[in-house]
Amino acid sequence: MNGKLILEDGTVFNGKLLNNMKATGEVVFNTGMTGYQEILTDPSYCRQIVTLTYPLIGNYGIADIFMQSRKSFVNGFIIGELCDNGSNWHLETEISDFLTRQGIPCLYDVDTRAVTKHIRAAGTMKGIIVPEDAAKTEIDELFAVPIKKEVVSEATTPNVYKMENDGPHVVVMDFGIKQNILDSLHQWGCNLTIVPSNTTAEEIMNLNPDGIFLSNGPGDPKDIPDVIENVKKLIGKKPMFGICLGHQILGLALGANTYKLKFGHRGSNQPVKNLETGRVYITSQNHGYAVDEASLEGLPLKVTHRSINDGTVEGMRHTKLPIFSVQFHPEASPGPTDNTYLFDQFVSMLPKEE
Ligand SMILES: NC(=O)CC[C@H](N)C(=O)O
Missing domain, CATH: 3.40.50.880 (Class I glutamine amidotransferase (GATase) domain)
Structure with missing residues (x-):
């Protein structure tokens, strides 16, 4: 299913939605080349929408030993290529199963470097993840959800x-x-x-x-x-x-x-x-x-x-x-x-x- 990230300043980035889920949050980017599971489960990202600049995510799967907390606290995940046939001797779960089980909206096939360049120029801001055909009222409602401060x-x-x-x-x-x-x-x-x-x-x-x-x-x-x-x-x-x-x-x-x-x-x-x-x-x-x-x-x-x-x-x-x-x-x-x-x-x- 096609989906999109809409930033508060009106900029839109297209991608595909892993699950039919929507998200609101502060959009931030991480430039690491590995560590997606640690990022997903680091509570410091609580309620943020995290974009990864590294182009391939999921290639070594998910394993319990890399969990940084009891669950994922992110509100949304934005990545380039979603790899669903990870290969690693630690692998226990594919990333898409993990995201689905944790209820994390994920937009993939996104030009995440373009998202990052935009945020670097304009500053961190609020954004939403929605299906491509989301109605204007739905978009307005998601933007109206306040970003929770004390987390x-x-x-x-x-x-x-x-x-x-x-x-x-x-x-x-x-x-x-x-x-x-x-x-x-x-x-x-x-x-x-x-x-x-x-x-x-x-x-x-x-x-x-x-x-x-x-x-x-x-x-x-x-x-x-x-x-x-x-x-x-x-x-x-x-x-x-x-x-x-x-x-x-x-x-x-x-x-x-x-x-x-x-x-x-x-x-x-x-x-x-x-x-x-x-x-x-x-x-x-x-x-x-x-x-x-x-x-x-x-x-x-x-x-x-x-x-x-x-x-x-x-x-x-x-x-x-x-x-x-x-x-x-x-x-x-x-x-x-x-x-x-x-x-x-x-x-x-x-x-x-x-
Ligand atoms: N990793 C952290 O502890 C982050 C500290 C603080 N929430 C910040 O964003 O600056």
């Missing part, structure tokens, strides 16, 4: 749970965490207690943590003021490490500002410079917001990492307290695993075993 409560864990280990006790504030981050912290020896996003500072301190981790997650960090207030109360109590949304939350809690980027950074091929060593790393990223460097003036925060593409802040650390954060995803390996030194850095701040 962390949808993505966080509903319950406290543990991933036990022999090392330091880390309380993980889950704002929509990726499984790879939990696995990395666990692999680095941390004994993890994962708590929902609305857990209070008092409740966290009652768990007697050695360190606190602030996770990635969806949406604008300014849409979760209660979380920011809560994190403020934890500053100075324990070593802290934040990734992506966790980095933005730390920034706001420490008095900095955040803002929306024109079209975000999404892909596993984003170069970042570590300003303290001068080394450049290829990183995996997925963010639409950033910490405003000018707002750090006068605060006890130092920029430690910078995007090579646009110069924006990709990491910072507190000048007096054991607190640091990165905007990119050090747990994801866009080929090399060079960025895992950040987990060493966090664990080295935590008390050693007796």
Whole structure:
């Protein structure tokens, strides 16, 4: 069945609809060459319509071990060629079956590079996926659906749970965490207690943590003021490490500002410079917001990492307290695993075993 993506500014891109499903959401693009399952199941994409620039999607199928969360949180998926005869020794499900089972509207056979070039020029915007013959009233109704702002409560864990280990006790504030981050912290020896996003500072301190981790997650960090207030109360109590949304939350809690980027950074091929060593790393990223460097003036925060593409802040650390954060995803390996030194850095701040 033929379908189309209509952007808020009226631009139309044609394709084919995998299922007869419609979608509304903020249209974003990811430039990675692999990792479509990780993208589909990363809760940071909650309620967005994700376009992939890589032209062939599905060629290595879907497997349980690559799931980043309990389900896919995206509102829609826009791709070039949909490959439904994947080949890989891990393959358990073809991508079309996965998308159907997860109820994800998918528009394929789309010129996704043209979509991306348009968004790069015009900025991220709302869009809808509809069948080719959708009536005007139907289109108007879909555009009238507001983009839900606070989405962390949808993505966080509903319950406290543990991933036990022999090392330091880390309380993980889950704002929509990726499984790879939990696995990395666990692999680095941390004994993890994962708590929902609305857990209070008092409740966290009652768990007697050695360190606190602030996770990635969806949406604008300014849409979760209660979380920011809560994190403020934890500053100075324990070593802290934040990734992506966790980095933005730390920034706001420490008095900095955040803002929306024109079209975000999404892909596993984003170069970042570590300003303290001068080394450049290829990183995996997925963010639409950033910490405003000018707002750090006068605060006890130092920029430690910078995007090579646009110069924006990709990491910072507190000048007096054991607190640091990165905007990119050090747990994801866009080929090399060079960025895992950040987990060493966090664990080295935590008390050693007796
Ligand atoms: N991956 C993330 O944690 C994303 C953070 C935030 N939602 C952003 O888009 O900037």
